[in-house]
Amino acid sequence: MTSGVADCYSIADLRELARRRLPRAVFDFYDGGAEDERTLAGNAQAFGRLNLAPRVLVDVSAASSTCSLLGAPAGMPAAIAPTGAAGFGCRGADLALARAAAKMGMPYTLSSSATTAIETIADKAPGRLWFQAYVLRNRDFFWQLIERARQAEYEALVITVDLPVGGKRERDFHNHFAIPFRFTPRNVLDFASRPRWAFDMLLRGMPVMENLRGLEATATHASAIASSVGRSYDPAFDWARLAEVRERWPRKLIVKGVSRGDDARRLATMGVDAIVVSNHGGRQLDGAVPSLLALPEVLQGTGGRLPVLVDGGIRRGSDIAKALAIGAQGVLLGRATLFGAVAAGDAGAQRALDILHDELLRTMRLCGAPTAAQLSADLLRPAEPDASWPALAAAPPAARHVALRAQRTPELVNP
Template identity: 50%
Template sequence: MTLTLDNALSIADLRELARRTLPRFVFEFIDGGAEDEITLAANRSAFERVALVPRVLNDVSTPDLSTPLLGTRSSAPLLIAPMGSCTFARPGADLSIAKAAAARGIPYVQSTMSTTSLETIARHADGRLWFQLYTLKDRDFTRKLIDRVRGADFEALVVTVDLAVGGKRERDLRNGIAIPLKPRVSHVLDALRHPGWAMRYARNGSPQFENVRDLDPGDGAGLTIAHKVGKMLDAAFSFDDLARLRDQWGRRIVVKGVQHPADAARLASLGIDAIWVSNHGGRQLDGAQSSLESLHALHRALGAGVELIIDSGVRRGVDIVKAVALGAQAAAIARPALFGAAVGGDEGALRVIDILLDEAQRAMVLCGTPTVDAIRSGDVIAATRPRDQD
């Protein structure tokens, strides 16, 4: 049977469809990680090493995935993590994913480096919108960007703090990925083997970083996207700067990219609304601890009083259950959502979320946990924790 969007059963199926749909250099930009991709692999294997111990003889006839998240009820402990350059995969991909999130009642987090403007997302996606902020060297520009986000009535600001410099993504370097794309003969030949992508790209042109269009970081031959972002980043940004930014914003604030318990404790003391445990999907520091291992460590250090969000490695609905059982308020996905949007636009993005929510609900029923709170309190994680004992 030919694999299609309609008969795709898993995120792995959608990843395979995206691999077939996209030129190799585009697919590898989405799929790849930094250097030897050790952390990229660790993010996935950490979930695979966690065992569930189901409970029985509980009433699971009406399972309920809904849970509070940043003070508002969410339909599930799932959200969309920020992604830059999505329209490189398919024009309108950002908006497709945002609309799919709204349709299923989960938050969508837009990236500073999105290739769709925050105002466009706010106009056309009627759901919970959060904005991910990279702190930039031009602090006046950062302040103006925050004012734009507030003006568009985004609910929360997600400040990313794990990217003081862009990671070394060797697949991108070898493939010559840059925005705007500087075409090579290999790009042209690859694009011709994927005519759907090529026609959409030719019709819409090279994507631009719409939220930072007025910020000129300079340019140079062969700059990868990661390096281009890195030229803008404020490596001097500190806890004191974060406190001032929090006061300027004045609404819900999340700090993303936290892995060390001491950093998490200090953020909690600042009154941060939620801490987002992440290693940037294995795309920056290769050799960093898996996000799931960090989640377990932070939850042990902080207890239940601090909301924790996790990303990196979530590929099954059961991974959401595992993350919640280990202390997460919610888990976030990025690559899976973009795989779906790349293959099928609005329909593809929605398909990804539906697969994960169906799997998550099935897993919670089979675990004997009728609610998300029951997952947290149901003792369904085996004694073996994410890190193997050598």
């Protein structure tokens, strides 16, 4: 295992390793959130508002995290979330994440703004592949991306709907992480302080967002094309346009960026296959409801008619357990696995998943839950006795996600 990774025992350790190995401007691009970063912090803090009341005298000797996720076997109830520009931190980070996910038997979601092409991931890291598409003003280009994912046999399309415009990420402003990138004396010193990263970028060139080539003729490098994408989000994308995506995409359609029950209710009637409760990791609207706090309302809105996943703030296996206990069928892992990949490539990505898998299994055993399906709301208690925790009663054990039970298959994947 790569030096340093072997000494990482938590996601926080991997985050620190990434911080030490990356220039500050690059690390802050991954680590930061919008404006005052209240939602960024709130996502993680929400998990601390719930305690676990473990069952005792339960045989957990054969506990397993294997489950059914969106109708197919998975090694754990999780998928890797789309994380754009990962290759800017470590060349090949997208492939590292995809390979680690395949080894764990879980889906990997390739971002539109990844530095690895749709076809390359499918060829070099075959497994359960999902493709995330931003909705772009250039509709022809948008449909070309989706067609490429179809031809490459991606099993699911993830449409991000919480991004009509880009968020205001002030760390990037303070670090002069401008789009397109501008070199300043501060940035030069910042880059020089991380010589291994700097030499790689100087010798091998800036990464290119392969899937967005051609979106703008002048936008080729990661920094420049990120600006192109920001200008190219389509603020006119609406329910009718989503219905068109549903009509034209022949496989599973996942809608990411939902936090309201009424939106979830409407999505449940239009044929989407899953919803992801998400606020984009606190990177867009500061003050948005933390994802875990929005989860009960979204579950109520769907009425158990389709699977609900959740992302944001997950740093421990116990966080995954709490999300499942509320009623999520699974979680998406964003920064948690990204920190590992940008810190140490393949070894770091695998270490992140190994840590979370070990912690999840440990939590399940300690809670008296031999299977993921037995992580139910009766295990949860508000951390503060007088705290008002949003509609915790909305996910009683009897109402545990209906789709999870309906889709359970006898096949299990050994992680």
